[in-house]
Amino acid sequence: MNIDTIKKEFPIFDEKIQNNDLVYLDSANSSQKPKVVIDRINEFYTKEFSNVGRSVHYLAVAATNLYENTRASVQKFINAKDKNEIVFTKGATEALNLVANTLGQNYLQEGDEVLITELEHHSNYVPWHFLRKSKKIKINFAEINDDIEITLEEIEKKITSRTKIISITHLSNVTGAILPIKEITELAHSKGIVVVVDGCQGAPHLKLDMQDLDCDFYAISCHKMYGPTGLGVLYGKKKWLEELPPYQGGGGMINEVKKDRISYGNLPNKFEAGTMATAQVIAFDQSIKFLERIGIDNVVKHEADLIEYGQELLQKNNSVKLIGNPKNKGGVLSFTIEGIHPHDVATILDEDGVAIRAGHHCCQILHDKLNIPASSRASVGVYNTRNDLDKLNEAINNCKKIFNQK
Amino acid sequence: MNLKELYQEIILEHGKNPRNLGKTDNFNKDAKGHNPLCGDNVHVYLKLNGQKIVEDISFEGSGCAISMASASIMTDLIKGKNEHEAKEIVEDFLGMIKENPKLNSENLKEDEKTKLMCLSGVKQYPMRVKCATLSWHTLISAIDNTQEEINSEKLD
Numbered sequence: 001m002n003i004d005t006i007k008k009e010f011p012i013f014d015e016k017i018q019n020n021d022l023v024y025l026d027s028a029n030s031s032q033k034p035k036v037v038i039d040r041i042n043e044f045y046t047k048e049f050s051n052v053g054r055s056v057h058y059l060a061v062a063a064t065n066l067y068e069n070t071r072a073s074v075q076k077f078i079n080a081k082d083k084n085e086i087v088f089t090k091g092a093t094e095a096l097n098l099v100a101n102t103l104g105q106n107y108l109q110e111g112d113e114v115l116i117t118e119l120e121h122h123s124n125y126v127p128w129h130f131l132r133k134s135k136k137i138k139i140n141f142a143e144i145n146d147d148i149e150i151t152l153e154e155i156e157k158k159i160t161s162r163t164k165i166i167s168i169t170h171l172s173n174v175t176g177a178i179l180p181i182k183e184i185t186e187l188a189h190s191k192g193i194v195v196v197v198d199g200c201q202g203a204p205h206l207k208l209d210m211q212d213l214d215c216d217f218y219a220i221s222c223h224k225m226y227g228p229t230g231l232g233v234l235y236g237k238k239k240w241l242e243e244l245p246p247y248q249g250g251g252g253m254i255n256e257v258k259k260d261r262i263s264y265g266n267l268p269n270k271f272e273a274g275t276m277a278t279a280q281v282i283a284f285d286q287s288i289k290f291l292e293r294i295g296i297d298n299v300v301k302h303e304a305d306l307i308e309y310g311q312e313l314l315q316k317n318n319s320v321k322l323i324g325n326p327k328n329k330g331g332v333l334s335f336t337i338e339g340i341h342p343h344d345v346a347t348i349l350d351e352d353g354v355a356i357r358a359g360h361h362c363c364q365i366l367h368d369k370l371n372i373p374a375s376s377r378a379s380v381g382v383y384n385t386r387n388d389l390d391k392l393n394e395a396i397n398n399c400k401k402i403f404n405q406k
Numbered sequence: 407m408n409l410k411e412l413y414q415e416i417i418l419e420h421g422k423n424p425r426n427l428g429k430t431d432n433f434n435k436d437a438k439g440h441n442p443l444c445g446d447n448v449h450v451y452l453k454l455n456g457q458k459i460v461e462d463i464s465f466e467g468s469g470c471a472i473s474m475a476s477a478s479i480m481t482d483l484i485k486g487k488n489e490h491e492a493k494e495i496v497e498d499f500l501g502m503i504k505e506n507p508k509l510n511s512e513n514l515k516e517d518e519k520t521k522l523m524c525l526s527g528v529k530q531y532p533m534r535v536k537c538a539t540l541s542w543h544t545l546i547s548a549i550d551n552t553q554e555e556i557n558s559e560k561l562d
Contacts, residue, residue, distance in 0.1 A: 341470035343444050344413070347534060351410050359443065373445020373468075402413050403471075404422070 001298040007383045009034040009290070020353025023391045028173050028201060028332050028379030029357050030223045034290050037227060040283040052278055053252055053269070067278060070285040071268070077288050078208040078218070080235055084267040085210075087234040087241070088276055092200045093123040095219035095234035096167075098271065099196050100127035102244040103165060107194070110136040113162040115193075117142040117150045117179075118369050119172040122362040124198040128167065138162070144369065148324030149177040155184050165194045170202025170218075174363050174377065175324030176307065176332035178206070185214045194240075200224055204381070205303055205331040207296045216240055226382070227287035228280035234271070241267050248273040299382055303331055306380045310389040317393060319405050323375055334361075334377040337396065340403050342374040348402060349376075352395040412527035416475040419524075424474055426464040426481035433462070435551055439544030441536060446473045450481075450544045458489040463545075470537050476525055477541035483518050489549055496542050503529060503538055 007013050010032045013022055024032060044066075050059035052067045068083075075083045089095045108114075114128045118141050131137045142150050142158045155166065166188050171178050181202075185195045195215040202208065203220045210218060217240065220233040236244075246253055246264050250273035255263040264270045291299065310333050314320045319338040337345055346358035357377045360367045367373065378392055400406070433451035440447050446469030453462040463484050465477045480499075484492050491513040498511035499522060509519045528534045 341444070343470040343534065343537065344472070347409060347531060348413060360445070364442075367445075402410065 001294060001302055003302070003383065003385050006294065007385075009036070010383055011035050011038065013383065017353055017355075018351070023352075023354040023388045023395075025378040025380065025384065025388060025392060026355045026357050027204070027224070027381035027384075028361075028377065030229070031204065031226050031381050032383065033228070034226055034286070036286040036290060037283050040286045041228065041279050044279050044282050049279075051275055063278065063282070066282045066285070067276075070281045070288075073285050073288045074220075074233055077292070078203075078210050078220075078235060079212070080210045082238050085235055085238050085241065087236065087268045087271040088281055089232040089234050089271075090230055090277065091223075091232040092198065092219040092221035093232070095217075095232045096123050096196070096198060097127045098234060098247040099217045099219070099236070100131060100167075102247055103194070104131040104135050104137075105245050106243065108135055108137050108164055111138065111162060112164040113138045113140055113160060114165045114167060115140045115142060115155070115158050115163050116167050117155075117169065118144050118365050119148075119150060119169055119174065119177065119179075119363065120167075120365065121169065121173055121198060121200065122364070123200075124167055124169060124196075125365065141365070142168075144324075144366070147177075147326050148172075148175045148366075148370075149326035149328070150179050152180050152183045152187065156187060159188075159191060159193065163191070163193055165196060167196040167198070169198045169200075171205055171330055171332075172324075172326075173201050173332060173379075174334050174361050174366055174375065175326055176201075176329035176334075177324060177326035178202075178328040178330055180328075181213050181215060189214070201331060205300065207300060210235055222280070222284050222287065225284075225287055226290055227284040228277070230277045231280040231284055238267065241271065246270050246273065250274040252276075294382060300330070302382065303380050303384075306384055306386065306389060307331065307333060309386050310378065310380075310392070313389055313393045314396075317396060319400065320396060323370065332377060332379045334375045336372060336375050337400065337405065339405050340399065342376040344403075345376045345396070345399055348399040349392070349395045352391070352398060354392055354395040356392070409527050409531070412524060413471065415524050416471060420475040420478040424478040426478065426485070427466065428464050429466060430462045430464040433464075435548045437544050437548035437551065439467075439540045439547070441469070441473070441540050444470060444473075444537060446470060446537060446540055448473065448477055448541045448544050450477075450541060450548050452545075452548050454489060460484050460487055460489070460492055465541060467541070469540075470534075472525070472528055472534055473537040473540050476538045479521060479525065480541050480545065483514065483522065484545065487513060493546065493549060496546055499542055500539060502526065503535055 012032050050063040052064040071086045074086045142154045188195045196217040197215045199218045200221040204225045218235040222231040223229040253273040255265050323334040342358035359374050430451040433453050435452040438449045448467035451464045455461045463481045528538045
């Protein structure tokens with residue numbers, strides 16, 4: 001895997017950002033886009049555009065085929081059993097809202113419990129909170145250990161006779177901790193508990209195999225996988241997607257509409273109401289092909305090297321404190337610098353062309369637990385190099401100089 | 407002024423040695439401000455005298471350098487101003503930090519304006535503007551409370 005060649009596929013790295021070469025360490029937030037994806041959007045709108053799934057003219061049929069090709073590519077990429085288990089959404093957030101909302105309608109009763117973790121992103125907490133309000137369900141939190149990871153034992157400890165759903169992240173967007181999804185699912189299923197996985201960070205950084213993980217739902221954010229914004233994927237086991245009610249009503253999701261009755265369409269149309277993000281779906285096929293061309297095993301290996309290298313650098317840097325030390329981690333390094341607020345860190349690093357994120361990263365529960373208002377986060381993608389992490393470290397040193405910090 | 411210069415100036419001037427940090431003795435008005443996104447907290451204390459002049463002003467808080475420095479500079483400038491002037495200065499500052507190219511207040515001396523313009527560097531970072539304005543909004547909230555009859559009586 002030649003990073004220089006890969007980096008050249010991303011036009012943004014040809015740009016000077018505020019007169020600096022871009023050191024992009026914010027891929028956990030959103031990844032940059034390779035030229036093939038950008039070009040595909042342009043090409044589709046320029047030469048092939050039509051809405052999908054409705055008209056019978058040539059362009060409509062061709063666009064529908066392209067749209068369905070992406071569905072097949074996603075199925076293969078995540079090794080789902082059935083193409084109809086792939087539902088496109090406007091993002092992973094919508095995917096998680098869809099799951100919570102429809103399980104809330106059909107499956108959960110007052111007093112039932114949903115088990116999440118202290119690592120969860122707000123998008124895997126707030127949708128369940130809605131049900132806490134409307135259905136009077138209870139939300140329990142599996143707690144982090146000292147290394148800021150979630151163990152199988154902790155999950156087991158928090159399961160009660162009322163636990164109906166476990167909804168957890170695959171890879172923490174703050175500490176990079178990878179959760180043992182396969183083992184958690186096995187345990188959950190032995191007790192008849194449904195497993196929902198927030199795969200926003202898992203999908204870009206890990207090799208996915210739905211049949212092996214065996215979880216019931218898996219939410220994916222396409223823009224974190226070198227794909228377009230405005231697009232997510234919900235994987236759901238067929239039996240669940242068939243059983244659950246539709247999430248939104250409108251065109252495309254119906255079978256028959258009469259004044260006194262309405263029947264809904266088959267999977268996956270039942271969950272794809274209205275005009276979908278057609279161009280994004282079609283371009284996302286290029287993102288998957290891009291990842292397949294590199295090889296997801298190579299991505300995992302490359303990123304593991306970067307994280308290990310970055311971790312060593314930052315550990316050696318006085319006054320930098322890494323957040324968490326999970327045994328199994330990927331993609332992300334969060335840290336604080338003694339005496340300097342993370343927002344000041346991010347703003348000053350930006351002046352050196354180093355783009356990181358500062359804040360609570362939509363994980364207020366975790367930051368409260370750690371008793372810090374915010375943290376700084378550097379996250380990597382396929383285009384990053386060890387040199388990027390050297391530059392991060394240099395920029396941190398400049399920042400410390402400004403603040404007279406040793 | 408680029409941001410690094412801004413930081414250097416602010417940190418040297420106010421970050422390491424914030425003015426008016428702590429709780430004013432015998433304060434008669436106060437208000438709290440909080441920015442949940444950054445976790446910035448500020449608590450502004452005012453001591454207004456019978457002529458509604460800011461006899462003393464201070465703040466407590468935690469947050470980024472910009473929010474702390476902004477609060478520090480604010481308390482420095484507001485001390486000695488009357489309530490009306492203070493509100494006018496806040497309005498002028500908020501206008502400048504959001505859109506106006508310069509400060510127009512007649513209640514600020516030229517060197518005070520220069521000091522305040524140090525913060526204009528955050529304009530290019532809309533995400534950071536709220537760090538700079540938190541304490542100023544909090545000051546207004548404190549002043550507005552003093553307009554209540556019962557509070558005015560406390561002044562005596």
